[in-house]
Amino acid sequence: MTLTTKRYIVAGLSFLFLASLLLVAYQESKMKRVEKKEEAIVTSVNKGCVDCHSKDSPALVMEWKYSRHARVGIGCLECHGAKKEEIDAWLHEGEYISSLVTPRDCAKCHVKEYEQFSTSHHARAGEILASLDNVLAEKVAGTPTNKADAVNGCWQCHGSIIKFKRDKDGKILRTGQENKPVIDPTTWPNSGVGRLNPDGSKGSCHACHSRHSFQAKLSRSPENCGKCHMGPDHPQIEIYKESKHGIAFYANRDRMALDKSGDWVLGKDYSAAPTCATCHIGSYMTPKGEKVENSHDVGQRISWTLRPIISSRLNLVIYEDGFKEDYPETRKLPQIGDEVITTEKVVENEKLISKKVPRKVEKIITWQERRQNMKGVCLNCHNDTFVDNFYKQFDSLVELYNEKFAKPAKKFMDDLKADGVLNPKSPFEKKVQWVFWELWHHEGRRARHGASMMGPDYTHWHGMYEVSKHFYQEFLPAVIEAAAETSPALGRKYRNRVAKLLQQDEHLWLKGLTPEEARALQKMYKERYNE
Amino acid sequence: MTPENSPSKKSFSQKFAELFPFDWELLRHAGSEPVPYHLKKWWFCLGGTVLYLFIIQVITGIALTFYYVPTPAFAYQSVAHITNEVRFGWYIRSLHRWSSIFMIIAVFLHLLRVFFTGAYRHPRQLNWMIGFLLLGITLVFGFTGYSLIYEQLSFWGATVASNLAEAVPLIGHWLGYFLRGGPEVGENTLTRFFILHIGVLPTFAFLLISLHILLIRLHGVTELRFEGEVIPEEERHFRFWPDHATTEIMIGVLLMYLLTILALIFPASLGEPANPNVTPVHIKPEWYFYFNYRMLKLTSLKLSVLLTLALGGIAFFWPFIEEWLARKFKIDDRVPVALGTVAFLVFLVFTVWESFSH
Numbered sequence: 001m002t003l004t005t006k007r008y009i010v011a012g013l014s015f016l017f018l019a020s021l022l023l024v025a026y027q028e029s030k031m032k033r034v035e036k037k038e039e040a041i042v043t044s045v046n047k048g049c050v051d052c053h054s055k056d057s058p059a060l061v062m063e064w065k066y067s068r069h070a071r072v073g074i075g076c077l078e079c080h081g082a083k084k085e086e087i088d089a090w091l092h093e094g095e096y097i098s099s100l101v102t103p104r105d106c107a108k109c110h111v112k113e114y115e116q117f118s119t120s121h122h123a124r125a126g127e128i129l130a131s132l133d134n135v136l137a138e139k140v141a142g143t144p145t146n147k148a149d150a151v152n153g154c155w156q157c158h159g160s161i162i163k164f165k166r167d168k169d170g171k172i173l174r175t176g177q178e179n180k181p182v183i184d185p186t187t188w189p190n191s192g193v194g195r196l197n198p199d200g201s202k203g204s205c206h207a208c209h210s211r212h213s214f215q216a217k218l219s220r221s222p223e224n225c226g227k228c229h230m231g232p233d234h235p236q237i238e239i240y241k242e243s244k245h246g247i248a249f250y251a252n253r254d255r256m257a258l259d260k261s262g263d264w265v266l267g268k269d270y271s272a273a274p275t276c277a278t279c280h281i282g283s284y285m286t287p288k289g290e291k292v293e294n295s296h297d298v299g300q301r302i303s304w305t306l307r308p309i310i311s312s313r314l315n316l317v318i319y320e321d322g323f324k325e326d327y328p329e330t331r332k333l334p335q336i337g338d339e340v341i342t343t344e345k346v347v348e349n350e351k352l353i354s355k356k357v358p359r360k361v362e363k364i365i366t367w368q369e370r371r372q373n374m375k376g377v378c379l380n381c382h383n384d385t386f387v388d389n390f391y392k393q394f395d396s397l398v399e400l401y402n403e404k405f406a407k408p409a410k411k412f413m414d415d416l417k418a419d420g421v422l423n424p425k426s427p428f429e430k431k432v433q434w435v436f437w438e439l440w441h442h443e444g445r446r447a448r449h450g451a452s453m454m455g456p457d458y459t460h461w462h463g464m465y466e467v468s469k470h471f472y473q474e475f476l477p478a479v480i481e482a483a484a485e486t487s488p489a490l491g492r493k494y495r496n497r498v499a500k501l502l503q504q505d506e507h508l509w510l511k512g513l514t515p516e517e518a519r520a521l522q523k524m525y526k527e528r529y530n531e
Numbered sequence: 532m533t534p535e536n537s538p539s540k541k542s543f544s545q546k547f548a549e550l551f552p553f554d555w556e557l558l559r560h561a562g563s564e565p566v567p568y569h570l571k572k573w574w575f576c577l578g579g580t581v582l583y584l585f586i587i588q589v590i591t592g593i594a595l596t597f598y599y600v601p602t603p604a605f606a607y608q609s610v611a612h613i614t615n616e617v618r619f620g621w622y623i624r625s626l627h628r629w630s631s632i633f634m635i636i637a638v639f640l641h642l643l644r645v646f647f648t649g650a651y652r653h654p655r656q657l658n659w660m661i662g663f664l665l666l667g668i669t670l671v672f673g674f675t676g677y678s679l680i681y682e683q684l685s686f687w688g689a690t691v692a693s694n695l696a697e698a699v700p701l702i703g704h705w706l707g708y709f710l711r712g713g714p715e716v717g718e719n720t721l722t723r724f725f726i727l728h729i730g731v732l733p734t735f736a737f738l739l740i741s742l743h744i745l746l747i748r749l750h751g752v753t754e755l756r757f758e759g760e761v762i763p764e765e766e767r768h769f770r771f772w773p774d775h776a777t778t779e780i781m782i783g784v785l786l787m788y789l790l791t792i793l794a795l796i797f798p799a800s801l802g803e804p805a806n807p808n809v810t811p812v813h814i815k816p817e818w819y820f821y822f823n824y825r826m827l828k829l830t831s832l833k834l835s836v837l838l839t840l841a842l843g844g845i846a847f848f849w850p851f852i853e854e855w856l857a858r859k860f861k862i863d864d865r866v867p868v869a870l871g872t873v874a875f876l877v878f879l880v881f882t883v884w885e886s887f888s889h
Contacts, residue, residue: 001865003648003757009868010647013875014640020879021636024818027886257808270808 040065046075048093064212068261079105087164087172087198090180100162100188102197106205113205116296119324123202125194126159127345130352132427132437140428151186157228159192159204163350193228196347217258222249225276232442234307235462239455240276248273265291267380274377284377292376299326301374303367304398306448309440310406311398313367319359334361390454397451397459401444404506405471409436412479412497419493421486430485432478439475443467472510476501565768566775567754575755577641578747579779582740583786584634588672591627592729599679601725603718606681607804614801625794631673633790635819638669646871649864650753656850658746661739663847668736670819675728677817681721686805687814689724690716695827698836716807821885822878828888842874 042050053076054061064070069078082089082098089096103123107114117123128134137150151160163184165173173182193207208219218224226237240246249256252272260269266278267285278284280301283294305314305328312328317340319325325342327333334340338361343354371391378387413436416422427433447463450456476498484491502510513521525531541549569575598617600609613620642662645651651659678689693716697707712719754767769775803811816824827835845852849867856862 001863001868003755004759006647006649006868007757009872010643013643013647013872016876016879017636017639017643020883021818023883024821024886027883028818254806255808257806260809 040070041073041075042070043073043075045077045095049076052093060212067213067215069214074109078108088162088181088183090174090178092178092180099183100197101204101206101211102199102201103203103205104197104199104201107201110205113296115322117203117205118201119322120297121299122193122207124345125157126161126192126196126202127194127352128154128158132441135427147186155187155190155192157192159195159202159207160187160190161196161347161350161352162190162198163187164198196352200347215259216261216264220256220258220264220275220277222246222275229276233445234449235446235458236276236449236453239450239453239458242455242457243453245274245454249275263291264294266377271381274381279374279377282377284380286376287379297324300365301370301377303371303374304394304448304452306398306445306452309410309444310402311448314370315367316365316370317361318363318365320362321359323357323359329367333364336361336364394451397464398448401447401464401467405467406440406444408501409439409471409475412475412494415497416479416482416494419483419486419490421482421490430478430482432475432482435470435474435478439467439470443470561748562772564748564751564771566771567752568762568767568769569755569757570752570775571769571778573778573782574640575644576778576782577637577644580637580782580786581634581641582744583779583783584630584637585736585740587630587787587790588627588634589733591623591630592733594623595627596729599725601679601721603681603721603805606679606721607801610680610682611801614799621798622791622794625797625799626790627676628799629790629793629797630786631676633786635669635673638666642666643871643875647868648753648755649867651850653850653854655746655750655753658743658750659850660847661743661746665736665739665743667843668732668739672728672732672736673817673819675724675732678724679721679728680801681805682802683805683809683811684802684815686716686807687811688816689720691814691816692820693720694832695823695836698832699840700837703836815885818882818886821882825881825885825888828885 050061064075069075077095077097079101080097080099082096084091084096086096086098088098088100090098103114103117134150134154137154138147141149163186165182165184167173174180175182191204191207193203195204195207196202197204206214208224210218210224222237222240226240229236230238241250249272255270255272256275257264257270263269263283265283265285266274268291274282277294280298281295284292286292300316303313304311305326312330315327315329315333317325317327317334319340319342323342323344339358340361342357342359344357345352346355347353375384375387375391378390382390413422413432416432417424422433423429428437443463443466446458447460447467450458450460450463480491480494480498483494501507512518595613598609598613598620600606610624613624615621645659645662674688674692677685678692679685693707693711696710697703699706708714710720710723711717712723815821823835823839826838829835830838853867856866
């Protein structure tokens with residue numbers, strides 16, 4: 001072979017090499033362009049919306065474009081589209097739409113999530129609208145014509161009953177050229193997790209999955225839950241921040257794979273820390289290497305209820321139609337197959353009413369099984385002795401609170417009502433009622449929640465310390481005071497009752513420490529602080 | 532001490548010659564190496580081009596090292612700092628990136644030229660092998676350098692590569708662990724890649740390049756005579772200094788222009804920061820590993836690594852294999868040309884193929 005031939009071969013190959021490199025570079029840049037393009041697919045039905053709203057509300061459209069919805073072509077009308085006959089629909093630029101997006105709209109695609117959520121505690125958060133909390137916001141803090149405290153406070157977490165402005169015949173008022181129905185401004189905007197929607201659905205998905213970007217990392221972040229689970233009566237986010245779990249999370253946020261698409265499995269996708277979602281609804285690995293699926297039914301792993309005056313372990317009864325009822329362990333459980341008259345709260349004529357519905361029991365999940373579900377999460381990081389002993393510590397705190405303070409206090413309150421000292425129709429008339437309210441609803445919950453999530457300071461200083469101090473210094477004197485106000489005889493009766501209670505072993509400390517204990521105390525302060 | 536021997540009486544050059552007793556004639560002799568006529572054509576100067584690009588890499592690399600921090604927490608940030616804040620940082624980084632790509636291209640072209648013109652044959656077999664080792668070093672340079680950026684793709688590229696290393700027979704497990712500095716890509720990996728990139732590889736590259744040039748000098752450049760080319764005998768060779776050196780400088784200046792233009796139009800970019808928890812949708816190595824990556828996808832991890840080792844081994848020992856084949860089967864030079872053409876075409880097809888797969 002001649003050198004010239006070889007030269008041509010080298011030249012040819014070099015040329016092909018260059019051409020290949022250019023082709024590779026072209027492909028690379030094309031791929032990058034395609035990836036970028038994938039960020040938002042504006043389908044023809046949504047083009048009109050996007051064109052106008054890019055000017056009217058540009059940030060909103062930008063957020064949608066950033067979402068995973070946008071990348072698969074799920075746009076405005078897929079969620080906001082409505083049928084003409086729907087109560088909240090109006091004709092806007094040629095399409096029937098609704099401002100409200102309810103879980104039923106999301107269920108067009110997310111069926112499983114809708115079903116799980118609809119029977120959950122979260123979906124029923126709006127049912128608290130008939131509670132002492134609401135009396136405080138609507139009556140105590142409000143006026144007959146102004147419920148602003150409930151509107152801006154309670155309802156923004158628990159959810160409102162969405163209502164419309166109506167004329168005297170009850171017909172919905174409409175406004176503008178497009179006949180837009182007028183929503184009662186006290187009920188919307190509202191993203192409460194238990195919102196009661198005009199279509200009969202309960203809740204709002206965007207309570208956790210903020211519109212319009214719907215980022216997974218938002219709903220997986222503790223702050224998301226902290227919008228509502230915080231404050232003096234249920235400071236879960238504060239407790240979480242105090243706990244080792246929270247410390248690990250905030251230090252390792254970048255290792256939490258919070259933005260991962262699809263599954264988010266503890267023990268597979270992340271390990272640094274559990275968030276609220278991890279323990280209560282998240283997917284996790286089992287020792288057999290199997291994956292436990294996540295669920296939008298929050299509460300499946302909760303074995304105690306820490307909310308009422310006296311805590312109780314909770315069994316769960318599931319009926320054939322999916323309806324669920326918590327049964328405190330003190331309530332007798334039905335048998336599978338039994339027909340039970342259940343109480344369901346529904347909205348009729350924009351009012352929340354109770355309905356009695358007969359239902360057949362399909363399944364019972366005991367509190368032990370619920371606890372086992374939670375332990376499955378714990379075991380991803382801790383061994384069984386650790387987990388079992390944690391539950392022993394937690395149980396003992398709840399029992400201490402129940403037995404030493406909650407039960408005696410409740411007994412006093414019940415008896416005061418029976419003796420006519422307290423008016424059951426006026427829950428916040430006397431000092432003792434306020435003190436009692438804060439004792440269990442604020443301080444008692446803080447102590448119990450603190451122990452449940454390993455927050456030592458909330459268990460003690462914000463919790464049991466406050467419970468103890470107010471029980472002895474505020475509540476018991478207020479009981480006697482309320483009774484004495486009614487009659488001297490009742491005053492004497494309750495003074496004796498209180499004195500008798502304080503004779504019990506757990507209250508004897510009031511009479512003073514033993515000489516050894518007192519000496520030890522003095523010694524410690526002398527040695528430590530020279531006091 | 533006699534007056535004529537006293538240091539004060541001596542000229543500066545005399546004094547220097549005593550302090551540094553080097554025979555400068557040797558250098559002159561080395562510089563006056565007769566260069567064959569064909570090297571007047573620039574496409575035969577690709578070896579020198581590689582050297583020139585290597586020098587650019589060394590200089591820009593040292594500059595980058597002033598600011599780069601080889602820890603997972605700060606690597607990406609420091610590259611971003613170099614790119615966005617340090618004066619001329621983006622330019623130095625872009626030069627480093629583009630000249631690395633050019634260097635790899637030039638190495639491949641140099642290898643093509645040497646292979647197809649048979650310049651590896653006796654007595655230059657050893658230099659072919661050194662050259663082949665330098666090709667390997669260049670590729671590892673590219674890979675380790677890319678990984679140092681610590682962006683998503685480079686991080687996952689490093690993860691895939693360390694898995695590849697794991698599949699090497701016998702020593703794979705040890706090699707993978709050694710490269711990563713642990714069971715997973717992490718803090719130790721970055722430090723190790725950094726040390727390899729700025730310490731170990733440059734040292735070996737420097738030694739091998741010196742040896743490569745020394746052998747060229749000892750053997751002389753292979754003289755290529757084209758058919759029908761009428762060149763008077765006295766013009767068959769020309770001087771290295773200054774004639775050939777001028778050609779190389781011209782190439783250097785042109786390359787600098789080209790690199791600067793590319794740095795301006797396509798500056799080195801920065802992707803998402805590395806996130807060990809999120810696997811990107813498309814994991815791809817740099818283009819020069821597409822061949823291996825395609826092979827991996829077509830076969831298996833283990834087999835692709837074995838094939839790479841086998842093909843590398845054949846190429847490395849090719850001068851001897853060819854001699855053996857020539858003795859045994861009386862083949863002429865059409866066989867290696869055909870084999871080389873097919874091999875390179877397969878390399879190109881696999882590279883392009885991989886670029887089309889997502």
